[in-house]
Amino acid sequence: MMGREYPILFAGPMVRAIFDGSKTQTRRVILPQPSHVENGRAFLMQNDAGYLPAGSTRERIIRCPAGEPGDLLWVREAWFPALKRTASSSGAVFPSQAQSLAPYGDPGEANPGWKPSGGWKRSIHMPRWASRLTLEITAVRVQRIQDISNDDARAEGVCGVDWGDGSDWYGPANYVKSFRVLWDSLNGKRGYPWSLNPWVWAVTFKRADSRE
Numbered sequence: 007m008m009g010r011e012y013p014i015l016f017a018g019p020m021v022r023a024i025f026d027g028s029k030t031q032t033r034r035v036i037l038p039q040p041s042h043v044e045n046g047r048a049f050l051m052q053n054d055a056g057y058l059p060a061g062s063t064r065e066r067i068i069r070c071p072a073g074e075p076g077d078l079l080w081v082r083e084a085w086f087p088a089l090k091r092t093a094s095s096s097g098a099v100f101p102s103q104a105q106s107l108a109p110y111g112d113p114g115e116a117n118p119g120w121k122p123s124g125g126w127k128r129s130i131h132m133p134r135w136a137s138r139l140t141l142e143i144t145a146v147r148v149q150r151i152q153d154i155s156n157d158d159a160r161a162e163g164v165c166g167v168d169w170g171d172g173s174d175w176y177g178p179a180n181y182v183k184s185f186r187v188l189w190d191s192l193n194g195k196r197g198y199p200w201s202l203n204p205w206v207w208a209v210t211f212k213r214a215d216s217r218e
Contacts, residue, residue: 009077029163081139082132086122096138141211159185
């Protein structure tokens with residue numbers, strides 16, 4: 007029996023990485039950042055969130071907003087309502103159908119392909135019926151972003167590239183470096199760059215239902 011459903015946003019190149027099987031994990035900043043982490047759980051002092059007077063020692067567990075193992079995530083991405091909904095079509099078209107994953111995992115200069123008149127609709131405005139991809143959460147972990155392993159960085163959908171510094175294309179330094187570039191492109195301006203080593207939710211998933 008499946009659990010609850012939650013929406014989750016992905017950029018076009020990451021959607022393609024999910025479809026081709028190279029992306030099975032995603033990391034999201036824990037908000038607010040925990041006071042401490044114990045036995046894999048993130049805690050926040052109640053007064054840190056403004057619930058109790060300063061000096062209170064009460065605390066609460068921070069729950070992952072993406073859900074827990076067994077819950078489903080329906081993917082939101084840039085879209086346009088252009089097709090009739092069928093068993094093989096969600097009733098929408100997507101720019102990611104014409105995009106390719108940039109070498110280091112950053113959307114970069116992906117080929118936008120065809121654009122509808124009026125432009126693409128933002129992913130945040132995608133309704134449930136238009137989603138073509140549903141994921142099942144298989145694991146949720148709490149970790150510092152810089153603790154990501156080589157295998158986990160690769161599972162984020164990034165690629166091995168030639169950085170020009172002698173790095174092995176498929177070695178630990180290469181995949182982690184690629185993921186660091188991707189992370190900062192998405193989270194640096196939000197105040198959670200790699201250099202600050204924020205606490206994150208590490209969510210592992212598998213495809214539960216999809217339409218291409």
